[in-house]
Amino acid sequence: MGRMSPPDGDIAVFLHCLQAVCGELLANEAELSALDRAIGDGDHGANLCRAAHALLEAADDLSSLPLPKALERAGMLVVTSVGGASGPLYGTMLMALGRAWPQDATAGAVADVLEQAMEAVGRRGRSTVGEKTMLDVLVPAARAFRESVASGSLGAALQAMVDAADSGLAATRPMRATKGRAAYVGERSIGHLDPGAASARLCLRAVARVLCESGSKELRS
């Protein structure tokens, strides 16, 4: 398993990922807010779109930074622009990635850092898998990526990550929320997809698509 991208290409790949993620969020604002209206306060789409606009505005500045600093800076932009709990959660993920980004960014090393970043999100939200949150997508997706990358190609690992994100999102439907705003609706949260898990899946899919394209591999939809 080689590096995920050439050293001087890291920031270019990061920018493509950033643009793809922001594009997904902006295109799915209504759907994310609709999910959030069902069991929360209905602002998840709008909140993440504020982050997307802030990130896109800062894209030029970010591209002048070394990748770890760009990740940290992007995390801080998310924290300061969102206005809901998802800001500190996604922001913590990006900042944790930036702080621990490996000097030799092999897929295996990145997989370890990715999994640690998801654990940092769990600590920030004092939550864990099974509570109907974004962690139900982030944690199994990162685990699938790490497990698959150890034995197969980058493309296969990205596919495993996306598949785990899909099933992680689906698994939130029958769950009863015990964290976040959805906890207030209790039993009524059962039967709805979690909006944070939905946005997490969108972001991971967008990143996987870019990384697959940059490695000229097809990603099953």
Added chain:
Amino acid sequence: MKTRVGLVIVSHSSDVARGVADMVRQMTGEEIAVAWAGGNPAGGLGTDVKKIVAAIESVWSPAGVAVFVDLGGAETNSEMAVEMLDASKRERVVICNAPLVEGAIVGAAEAASGSDLQHVRKAAEEFLRT
């Protein structure tokens, strides 16, 4: 005069945050410093880490600051704000696990009487459990 613990009120709604701060001031006059942060960075409902940091800084004294929050995101964003403070200040800021209005009023009364940060927090957090 001995410096008193300061208070910060954080709510998703700027109206609620300002209103609770008004109630605290009515109770305690100028005896303690109280600031509020409400609304997301775009002015809608939500909370804003930068506004919370600024509110904490505005009432900061070595006696410390007790922060009162309403719902989940307010707490998460307040925790983030505390982490963004200088290390020396960070350990003198607590986020109280108390109802926003009652907790702030009880905490303010305790602070006005000259209690230290831990006693202010304890009074606010224990109020509804007694």
